[in-house]
Amino acid sequence: MALKIVATAAQKRFPTRNGWMTAIERFDLEVEEGEFVCVVGPSGCGKSTFLRILAGLDHVTGGDVHIVPGPDPTQPLNNVVFQEYAVFPWKTVLDNVAFGLEMRGIPRAERYRRARRWITKVGLTRFEDYFPSQLSGGMKQRVSIARALTNDPQVLLMDEPLGALDAQTRTVLQEELLTIWEETRKTVVYITHSIEEAVFLADRVVIMTAHPGTVKSEFRVDLPRPRDLSTMATPAFAALTGAVWEALRDEVTRAMAEQA
Amino acid sequence: MSTAPGDRRRPSAARGRRGAGLPGWLVPAVVLALIVASSQVFFEAWQRAWLVFAGVAFVCLVLVVQEIEPRVPIRYRGLYGKVLALGFPLLLLTMWEWLSTSGVLNARWFPPPSQIAVALWELTVTYDRFNRTSLIGRPWLVPERLASEGWAGVAALARESHVWATLSRVAFGFVLGATPGVVIGMVMGLNRTVRMMLDATMSAFYVLPKIAIFPILMLVFANPFGEGPKIAVVAISAFFLVAISTMAGVQGIDKVYLEAGRNFGANRWQMFRHVILPAALPIVFSGLRLALGTALIVIVAVEFVRADRGVGFLIFYNWQVLVTPRMYAALVVVMALGVLLTTILQWIERRVMPWRRSPEG
Ligand SMILES: Nc1ncnc2c1ncn2[C@@H]1O[C@H](COP(=O)(O)OP(=O)(O)OP(=O)(O)O)[C@@H](O)[C@H]1O
Ligand SMILES: [Mg+2]
Numbered sequence: 001m002a003l004k005i006v007a008t009a010a011q012k013r014f015p016t017r018n019g020w021m022t023a024i025e026r027f028d029l030e031v032e033e034g035e036f037v038c039v040v041g042p043s044g045c046g047k048s049t050f051l052r053i054l055a056g057l058d059h060v061t062g063g064d065v066h067i068v069p070g071p072d073p074t075q076p077l078n079n080v081v082f083q084e085y086a087v088f089p090w091k092t093v094l095d096n097v098a099f100g101l102e103m104r105g106i107p108r109a110e111r112y113r114r115a116r117r118w119i120t121k122v123g124l125t126r127f128e129d130y131f132p133s134q135l136s137g138g139m140k141q142r143v144s145i146a147r148a149l150t151n152d153p154q155v156l157l158m159d160e161p162l163g164a165l166d167a168q169t170r171t172v173l174q175e176e177l178l179t180i181w182e183e184t185r186k187t188v189v190y191i192t193h194s195i196e197e198a199v200f201l202a203d204r205v206v207i208m209t210a211h212p213g214t215v216k217s218e219f220r221v222d223l224p225r226p227r228d229l230s231t232m233a234t235p236a237f238a239a240l241t242g243a244v245w246e247a248l249r250d251e252v253t254r255a256m257a258e259q260a
Numbered sequence: 261m262s263t264a265p266g267d268r269r270r271p272s273a274a275r276g277r278r279g280a281g282l283p284g285w286l287v288p289a290v291v292l293a294l295i296v297a298s299s300q301v302f303f304e305a306w307q308r309a310w311l312v313f314a315g316v317a318f319v320c321l322v323l324v325v326q327e328i329e330p331r332v333p334i335r336y337r338g339l340y341g342k343v344l345a346l347g348f349p350l351l352l353l354t355m356w357e358w359l360s361t362s363g364v365l366n367a368r369w370f371p372p373p374s375q376i377a378v379a380l381w382e383l384t385v386t387y388d389r390f391n392r393t394s395l396i397g398r399p400w401l402v403p404e405r406l407a408s409e410g411w412a413g414v415a416a417l418a419r420e421s422h423v424w425a426t427l428s429r430v431a432f433g434f435v436l437g438a439t440p441g442v443v444i445g446m447v448m449g450l451n452r453t454v455r456m457m458l459d460a461t462m463s464a465f466y467v468l469p470k471i472a473i474f475p476i477l478m479l480v481f482a483n484p485f486g487e488g489p490k491i492a493v494v495a496i497s498a499f500f501l502v503a504i505s506t507m508a509g510v511q512g513i514d515k516v517y518l519e520a521g522r523n524f525g526a527n528r529w530q531m532f533r534h535v536i537l538p539a540a541l542p543i544v545f546s547g548l549r550l551a552l553g554t555a556l557i558v559i560v561a562v563e564f565v566r567a568d569r570g571v572g573f574l575i576f577y578n579w580q581v582l583v584t585p586r587m588y589a590a591l592v593v594v595m596a597l598g599v600l601l602t603t604i605l606q607w608i609e610r611r612v613m614p615w616r617r618s619p620e621g
Binding site: 052055056057076078079080082084086088089090091092099100102103104131132133147151 | 516517519520522523524525526527530534535538539541613614615616
């Protein structure tokens, strides 16, 4: 399998009033084409920072992070589903979802056709003329996901996309995400703080340490696909989440002790 | 003997409680207030303590109306709100009318609303031969003038109108000031260097009362008494307000929208057109609203000082000749102009920002 994302000894430091603050350091990660990788780690360990660098919204201060470009130069490298949705309040659902295509100069009829396909997939057909202020949080995040998928990027980057949603909506969207991913088989880097979510979705779970953020350990998730809610009831699932939690617990305790 | 009044009082108090469900003390309190209000004592105390009486009366009124509200069927609640919103000012006007016709208020300085209404009507239909002006330019003469003098005649009618004079000064000045204000504000919001160079200067001019530079403008323009300086002072007032709030609007844009725009490949122009401009619009419009209000203040002040037509002139002229009902009528016209201009701006705002409409719209 070809490598799609390569991070070698990545380092990111922020200048602050009392010197440099190291967000991530000696960060190594390789993601294969078509792989679904979940990153979990204590709050403030640098998950978002890494994702922003990957998205090209920020730069490393050392080492290297890059996405290996695919054969088609017109296909965008990556798109982000933001932690705070970042759906444009001034555009309708349809125009939000078609935004990436509009920026690439694709004619209206064509971009609406492609956008509608994804709007249907995330179940918002009835709402395509609505503005985000008329939608619930879960619906806004569906718009954000559809906006990224319509742009058909080589890599999909998701930063706690379901973090702000209630438990039921979350579960529904997790399943929807899985269905969509199993269809598209895109390379995905998915940040979450829920271990269950990580194990449920991912091919591989990467655990990050805090201060400075590095990769602590990795777990391969061999649960068979397609997965659904019943997967969560299997002993294999319980064993994996248990193991991930074991590995993460020290980190969380340490991070909390540092903050205290 | 002594028990009789007590017996009579008790059932009446009980009836008060049962009948309307008002708090027991409220009815006697209102009755007491009415007695006090109508008594001679009240009339003498009026001079000194009218504010206290007005306050007490207002509180009583609010309490009574609050008791009525839950009894109004849900269906009529909207109507009820409108009746309150219209009824209360009407009540105040009626009281004003009563106070100034009965002589409690000096009718010379506070003419009754009925007189003001008459004055407003007179101003509308008559032509002031001395000043060679009319309030709205006698539109009923338009067909006649068009036949006799052509469009020049119609323009002459417009030129004699106070409302037209004020409205055109505000409109021209506002557009001439707000347009560069938005542009400069955008540039200041987007470019740090320009912002650092201009911010302090702009803030200094911002706090300067714009009417203070009117004399300078009169020196600058070839005709100091013409329309030039008047329009310019309105434009300058609008400019600084709009520029500063536009800058604040651009700077206050949530970073996550800019990042989303970049992540989806927007180039510089697309970024401006699809992200920065719409994201800043709400604040830009609140700046425009402020600027419009200020423009009206400034133009009235300028017309006080130096104008031979315009609503400000009308107020000031009627103060000089001591025709107070007409002075008040002119004030009413200023209020109406303010409402008209604000409504137009709100209409544009809803047009430009459809996403800010109510969910059903
Ligand atoms: N622009 C910045 N300037 C200074 N420090 C920053 C900046 N951005 C992030 N940091 C710091 O870097 C660290 C990592 O932040 P990051 O947002 O990546 O954490 P996270 O793992 O995504 O946390 P969470 O799970 O709460 O979202 C934090 O300690 C944060 O304070
Ligand atoms: Mg984060």
